[in-house]
Amino acid sequence: ILNVEQSPQSLHVQEGDSTNFTCSFPSSNFYALHWYRWETAKSPEALFVMTLNGDEKKKGRISATLNTKEGYSYLYIKGSQPEDSATYLCAFFDRGSTLGRLYFGRGTQLTVWP
């Protein structure tokens, strides 16, 4: 079982604050890193899939960066809004593992207060 770590475990911010959190993963045998957004009472939805060192992806106010050499990815939210409140999951796809396997971190739970 591969270890994927996310920090912090939870985060509370005020509306309008910008925030970021971290996903750490094994740097060897890297193939892809996924970010998912999981709102309460819903199912996880894919935000980004990143495959290249130095990748930067953006969707509205949310962006992500990837460093495969040191094994980390950052997710940034600019000007947080209450609707950004969710758990953000990262998942690592290992080049060496069988094709169907994704390894998930425990998530960062974000709460944005109005």
Add this chain to the structure above:
Amino acid sequence: EAQVTQNPRYLITVTGKKLTVTCSQNMNHEYMSWYRQDPGLGLRQIYYSMNVEVTDKGDVPEGYKVSRKEKRNFPLILESPSPNQTSLYFCASSSIRVGVRGYTFGSGTRLTVV
């Protein structure tokens, strides 16, 4: 609408009574997978399937069975459920390059075994 459909959404059952959670996808995806989510833990993979009649164990397969007789369906079978299988279950599917495309998740099944 492209989706993964799980049933039931909620289920309370008694120890030892066999049950099946159904999962169906309408996207012609090759990969399908079952995950469980428990408090304080990340999504853990139970079983996955790379195509019809091709399945393999994930990280926590004990007490579960799966089958993939048709491409669209991937049911999860608990032959003799026990209280430690009380959890939130997600089915997910992906096109052949799950590392590149990411998973589409079903809406989840909350199972309680008493």
